[in-house]
Amino acid sequence: MNRRPPIQFCSACGHPVELRIPPGDNRERHVCTHCGTIHYQNPRNVLGTVPVWGDQVLLCKRAIEPRLGYWTLPAGFMEIGETTSQAAARETLEEAGAIVDVGALFSLLNVPHVNQVHIFYLAQMREPQFAAGEESLEVALFSEDEIPWDDIAFPTVAKTLRYFFEDRRAGAFGVHLETSTPDAAVPGAPVPSLPVHTAHTEDILTPMLRV
Amino acid sequence: MNRRPPIQFCSACGHPVELRIPPGDNRERHVCTHCGTIHYQNPRNVLGTVPVWGDQVLLCKRAIEPRLGYWTLPAGFMEIGETTSQAAARETLEEAGAIVDVGALFSLLNVPHVNQVHIFYLAQMREPQFAAGEESLEVALFSEDEIPWDDIAFPTVAKTLRYFFEDRRAGAFGVHLETSTPDAAVPGAPVPSLPVHTAHTEDILTPMLRV
Secondary structure (H helix, E strand, O other), X not given: OOOOOOOOEOOOOOOEEEEEOOOOOOOOEEEEOOOOOEEOOOXXXXXXXXXXXXXXXXXXXXXXXXXXXXXXXXXXXXXXXXXXXXXXXXXXXHHHOOOEEEEEEEEEEEEHHHOXXXXXXXXXXXXXXXXXXXXXXXXXXXXXXXXXXXXXXXXXXXXXXXXXXXXXXXXXXXXXXXXXXXXXXXXXXXXXXXOOOEOOHHHHHHXXXXX | OOOOOOOOEOOOOXXXXXXXXXXXXXXXXXXXXXXXXXXXXXXXXXXXXXXXXXXXXXXXXXXXXXXXXXXXXXXXXXXXXXXHHHHHHHHHHHHHOOOXXXXXXXXXXXXXXXXXXXXEEEEEEOOOOOOOOOOEEEEEEEOHHHOOHHHEOOHHHHHXXXXXXXXHHHOOOOOEEEEOOOOOOOOOOOOOOOOOOEOOHHHHHXXXXXX
């Protein structure tokens, strides 16, 4: 799912770039040796939905690599000019041929080793109608006991599905945040240097309780 | 806050690009006339925190354009290799000199006219220590009645602050999703074509209630 080409030349003027730390910055960037343009690289958002019909969820069998032949929730790269909800609805239509009403934000899963953030929304299918798009071999509705857990394409999709069924059983949907790590270390992958500690919401509510 | 240079040349081989719709795609991309590399453009995430100390929130006065001299929550572009929480903590340290424990996801605000998603986390300051970074003129703690509402740099920051104080008064923090639109139409800005309808969580919980 990574389609980022290497930066060797300046996309503004066509001259070679070099890696250096620009003034006022603290990390190496691709900087044009001719016009000085700094070419930043940033993580990308993959947006998708959990499309619901009755007690079933709509999954797509991937027609493209990576993970060709494995099952996924409809999802793909957010495009310029879109909101996150619009991207999620568009991907659901493109990959699964389903028109959905997009509901609550459901999961935000960091995948730093491939520089992606996967975001899924709950979505209600308008009708039990769907069709395989260009990137899908097959699209089908599954109830919880039919989910092909061993053939799910990506860990973020498996996690989102597990949270969905747990929350539905509990009668309340939450917002689920998590970081996915690779099963094996990826050679050359950047290693985040800043550990993040977790604050509890009560620490932040305390001032209110003191008023 | 937009630093995306125009794409005129291929960053992989240096030859000119042209705008065309690649096979199997449905929108125009910058495609290299020589090596065929497709150069996708995607929205970027701006990550920040609401840094809390007692009943106060930490704000930074911007030392750079856009909105130089206006107040903001510490926030900036997510970098390669980071998670959203790590980016939020790093920006808080860089811009405000404050070490925070990052808590719950608090707001996700789409800003499609500049191709950005602004994401803020609640954060607890470790100590009442802070210092202006390279991109800040001044950093200060504000209680609710001291917030300089007329001098806030960006609508997404004002909205996040208003949600914060409302939620704190209510005694429960939510996750707030919204789309910001420009006050005036931006010439040449892409217009999202797919309307998004909203599903209610009850529609999705219904199957559980029927079981």
